[in-house]
Amino acid sequence: MADNLPSEFDVIVIGTGLPESITAAACSRSGQRVLHVDSRSYYGGNWASFSFSGLLSWLKEYQENSDIVNENPAWQEHILENEEAIALSRKDKTIQHVEVFCYASQDLHEDVEETGALQKNHASVTSVNPTEGEHSAYLPSEDESSSTVSCQMPTEQTPNSDLESSLEINDVEATGEEEKRCDDKTCVKSASEEETSENVLTTEDTTLQPRKNRITYSQIIKEGRRFNIDLVSKLLYSRGLLIDLLIKSNVSRYAEFKNITRILAFREGRVEQVPCSRADVFNSKQLTMVEKRMLMKFLTFCMEYEKHPDEYKAYEEITFSEYLKTQKLTPNLQYFLLHSIAMTSETASNTIDGLKAAKNFLHCLGRYGNTPFLFPLYGQGELPQCFCRMCAVFGGIYCLRHSVQCLVVDKESRKCKAVIDQFGQRIISKHFLVEDSYFSENTCSHVQYRQISRSVLITDRSVLKADSDQQISILTVPAVETGTFAVRVIELCSSTMTCMKGTYLVHLTCTSSKTAREDLEPVVQKLFTPYTETEIENEEDEKPRLLWALYFNMRDSSDVSRNSYNDLPSNIYVCSGPDCGLGNDNAVKQVLSVSSKHYG
Numbered sequence: 001m002a003d004n005l006p007s008e009f010d011v012i013v014i015g016t017g018l019p020e021s022i023t024a025a026a027c028s029r030s031g032q033r034v035l036h037v038d039s040r041s042y043y044g045g046n047w048a049s050f051s052f053s054g055l056l057s058w059l060k061e062y063q064e065n066s067d068i069v070n071e072n073p074a075w076q077e078h079i080l081e082n083e084e085a086i087a088l089s090r091k092d093k094t095i096q097h098v099e100v101f102c103y104a105s106q107d108l109h110e111d112v113e114e115t116g117a118l119q120k121n122h123a124s125v126t127s128v129n130p131t132e133g134e135h136s137a138y139l140p141s142e143d144e145s146s147s148t149v150s151c152q153m154p155t156e157q158t159p160n161s162d163l164e165s166s167l168e169i170n171d172v173e174a175t176g177e178e179e180k181r182c183d184d185k186t187c188v189k190s191a192s193e194e195e196t197s198e199n200v201l202t203t204e205d206t207t208l209q210p211r212k213n214r215i216t217y218s219q220i221i222k223e224g225r226r227f228n229i230d231l232v233s234k235l236l237y238s239r240g241l242l243i244d245l246l247i248k249s250n251v252s253r254y255a256e257f258k259n260i261t262r263i264l265a266f267r268e269g270r271v272e273q274v275p276c277s278r279a280d281v282f283n284s285k286q287l288t289m290v291e292k293r294m295l296m297k298f299l300t301f302c303m304e305y306e307k308h309p310d311e312y313k314a315y316e317e318i319t320f321s322e323y324l325k326t327q328k329l330t331p332n333l334q335y336f337l338l339h340s341i342a343m344t345s346e347t348a349s350n351t352i353d354g355l356k357a358a359k360n361f362l363h364c365l366g367r368y369g370n371t372p373f374l375f376p377l378y379g380q381g382e383l384p385q386c387f388c389r390m391c392a393v394f395g396g397i398y399c400l401r402h403s404v405q406c407l408v409v410d411k412e413s414r415k416c417k418a419v420i421d422q423f424g425q426r427i428i429s430k431h432f433l434v435e436d437s438y439f440s441e442n443t444c445s446h447v448q449y450r451q452i453s454r455s456v457l458i459t460d461r462s463v464l465k466a467d468s469d470q471q472i473s474i475l476t477v478p479a480v481e482t483g484t485f486a487v488r489v490i491e492l493c494s495s496t497m498t499c500m501k502g503t504y505l506v507h508l509t510c511t512s513s514k515t516a517r518e519d520l521e522p523v524v525q526k527l528f529t530p531y532t533e534t535e536i537e538n539e540e541d542e543k544p545r546l547l548w549a550l551y552f553n554m555r556d557s558s559d560v561s562r563n564s565y566n567d568l569p570s571n572i573y574v575c576s577g578p579d580c581g582l583g584n585d586n587a588v589k590q591v592l593s594v595s596s597k598h599y600g
Contacts, residue, residue, distance in 0.1 A: 005397070008428040009035040012419055014088075014404050015435025017045040019575040019590040021387035022245070023433055026595065028396040029249075035427065036388070036396055039090075039403035043388055045435060046094055046231050046554060046577045049381020052224035055456075055550075062095055075405040075420040083417075085406040086568075089440040094555040094577060096451075097515040103531040104458075104547040105216045215460055215502060215531075215547055223500035228379035229456055230498075231554070232578035233490050233507030235260060235474065236374040237360065238367040241588040242383075243374070254386040256377045258496055259369030264464060264475040265340045269526070271464045271475065274340040276361070277370045287332070295333050299341075302358040312351055320354025321346045339476045343582065345486065346478060375472060378497045383584075407432060409569055416569045432572045433594065436557040439565065439574075447564045450556040451512035452580045453519040458548040459504045463491060463527055470495045474582075477523050485511040487523045488582060503547065511580050516551040524549065554578065558586050573597065 010032035013024045020036075021043075028034045042048050042058075050058055079085050220227075236243055236257070246252040263274040275284040281292050305312060315323045320342060324334045338346060342357040349357070364372030376382045392398060408418040408426070418428045436444075462471055475489040487510040492498045499505040506528075508520045524546070531545040558579035565574065573594045579586045 005035070005399070005425065005427065006033070007426070009033045009397075010429065011035070011431045011433065012037070012404075012427065012429040013433045014038070014419075014438050015045055015433075015575065016040070016043045016384055016388065016398075016400075017435055017575060017577060017587075018047045018384045018387070018584065019587040019594075020045075020433055020435055021384040021391070022587070022591045023573075023575070023594055024396055025249070025251070025387040025391040025394075026591065028391040028394040031394075034391060034396040035399070035429070036391060037399045037402045037404055037421070039401065039438075041401050043400070044231075044381050044384040045437070047381060047384050049228045049230045049379035052220060052227040052229065054224075055227075055229050059098060059100065059550075062092070062098065065092055075424065078420050078424060078426060079406075079408065082411050084409050084411055085420075086409060086416075086443060086572075087406045087440050088404055088434075088438045090403070092437050094437045096553045097517070097551070099517050099551045101549040102217055102547075103545075103549070104220065105214070105531075106218075217548070220458065220500070220503075220548065226494070226497075226500040227458075227505065228381065228498040229505065230380040230507065231454070232380060232452075233454070233488070233509050234380050234578070234584055235490065235582055236376070237583045237585075238364040238369075238372055238374055240364070240583050240585055242584040245588055246386075249390065251386050251390050254389055255382055257368075257374040258377060258472060260371045260373035260375060260472045260474055261369075262464070262466075262471055262473040263340050263371055264473050265336060266475060266477045266526070267335060271527070273464065274336050276341060276372075277365055280370060291330055291333055294329055295336075298327060298329065298333070298337070299358075299362060302355055303362050305355045305359065312355060315351045318351060319347060320344055320349045320351050323351040323354065339478055339486070343476055343488075373474065375492070375496060404438070407434075407572065414569055416572050430571065434572060434574060436560065436574055436576050437555070443566050443568070444564075445566060447557075447560050450559065450580075452554045452556045452578070453508075453510050453512040453514075453516035454552055454554055455508040455516060455520040455524065456550045457506040457508070457524065457528065457546060458499065459506055459528060459544040459546055460502070460531065461544040462493070462504055463489075463506075463544060469493065472496060477526070480522070484513050484519065487520060489523070489527070504544070509580065511556075512553055516553045520551060556580055 011024070011027045011034045013020050013027075013034065013036045016036065016038045024034050024036045038045070042050075042054075048058075075085065246255070263276050264271055265274045272286060275281045275287065275295075278296070281287070281295055284292070287295065301308065301311065312323070315326060321334070321338055324337055329337070337358065338344065338354070341361050342349075342354045343361070344354050344357050361372050368374060388396075388398065403422045404419045405422060406420050407416050408420060409415070410417050416429075416432050418426050419432070420426055462469065462473070463475065464471075464473065470493045471491070472493060473489075473491045475491070477487045477489060479486050487508055490507045490509075492505045492507075494501045494503065496505075508523060510519055513519060527543065528546040529543040531547050555577060556579055557576040560574075560576060562568065562574055568574070575590055575594070576586075
């Protein structure tokens with residue numbers, strides 16, 4: 001590959017996260033020669049999405065990555081006397097404290113193969129059943145305990161559909177119908193086809209059918225390509241910066257979206273739906289007539305609060321939570337407004353922050369549905385790939401599994417002039433965009449990072465029963481202890497193309513105060529119950545059953561100032577990984593900042 005690469009480009013982008021992919025697409029579309037490289041074997045970096053087996057392979061890669069020892073850099077012999085080098089890191093240290101738990105029945109009597117697998121590779125993953133006395137799981141070595149399950153797994157990332165979707169951002173109703181998805185030689189059946197085949201099987205021999213609601217680990221493995229599991233969990237505000245960018249750039253034709261159907265709240269140990277649109281408020285049975293009038297009056301004020309400064313000026317210095325108490329709102333309404341509409345911190349957000357957040361929420365209502373949010377089919381990981389496609393259409397060159405060893409800096413001008421790749425090839429460029437995770441410890445010695453606590457769960461039912469089982473929900477669980485943070489819960493159904501039929505994919509996210517498991521397990525225990533054989537017959541169990549769980553901490557570099565990095569030349573631009581926010585505005589703002597410096 002190195003022999004075929006041109007020796008000079010206008011822009012070299014290192015890393016394929018969302019901000020890098022958007023910038024590369026913009027540069028390519030403007031006629032610049034773009035080289036986009038990533039040492040990983042998949043697009044998206046920490047914005048990526050994986051099938052279930054792909055996620056297990058990703059976890060194993062991180063275990064192996066931690067064992068990498070930096071060798072003597074061979075690229076030093078390519079550095080001239082009037083040059084110096086900024087070495088890039090071979091280790092990705094953005095993911096920490098990985099723990100995996102399996103609660104589903106592990107009936108793996110023989111090797112289980114994923115349906116439609118294109119290539120096979122052994123992936124060893126710890127599957128822990130807490131009911132058998134195990135309490136912790138980490139990615140094991142080959143000689144570890146018998147709880148290790150060895151399965152045939154493909155190593156590829158979740159495939160993309162090559163078919164372009166509509167130019168418009170579609171509001172797809174939650175009907176539960178899944179589309180057929182084809183990729184290379186692999187085609188996954190639609191849910192309706194699967195249901196038909198199941199009915200035929202029932203007619204012939206009902207003894208072959210598993211018991212109702214009994215989902216095993218082998219089923220999850222076999223249906224692994226129906227899962228699209230995001231490393232970062234976000235939604236798109238329907239009038240947010242990213243939606244506007246998708247429409248203006250025409251990249252929306254590469255993706256399709258669903259409207260989030262429910263905003264939920266967790267109060268007094270129960271999950272309940274929050275009325276947020278005018279229709280929801282007046283149809284709500286949770287609110288009295290007086291509360292409905294109070295809520296509508298306050299929401300109307302939030303939409304145009306700047307026109308009435310006398311209403312809030314005296315309260316600017318207090319928290320939004322305290323401000324709500326001055327507005328003669330019931331505790332019920334205060335809770336909904338704070339945690340489910342403004343979605344702000346009870347202690348850290350002031351009155352202006354809360355009013356802005358509430359206005360943004362209300363401003364996004366009604367554009368594509370009764371909630372302000374959209375979710376991309378097949379997961380958030382589709383978005384970087386959409387922009388990668390656009391960049392390629394305009395001539396951008398992509399190289400995965402292609403690492404850059406160092407950046408070459410001219411001593412006299414103090415500008416970066418080239419990179420040296422793994423083959424020792426020198427590639428010249430004028431501008432360089434680098435993902436934060438590629439910098440070495442020497443470059444980042446003064447950088448202070450925050451962490452994000454993440455959890456991914458597979459469950460057997462929704463946290464709140466409804467007439468339709470195809471609900472997409474967002475729920476905020478407030479912090480209980482001082483020093484901890486509210487936990488955001490996003491629950492995805494099978495019609496989002498992120499999980500197999502009969503299951504839900506649940507993402508939990510919060511700013512880290514401890515390890516991910518310590519931060520998030522209390523919320524998991526409130527909302528879910530571990531799946532055990534003894535509880536299968538109890539259909540009236542209020543809580544959904546937990547089948548599989550993953551916990552990990554992810555680096556948040558979104559707040560790092562460029563000045564924190566040591567001696568970076570002015571033509572090297574830094575992009576951060578995902579932040580902890582719900583939307584994608586931070587990624588778009590990074591792109592706008594880079595563009596203003598690049599073209600300004």
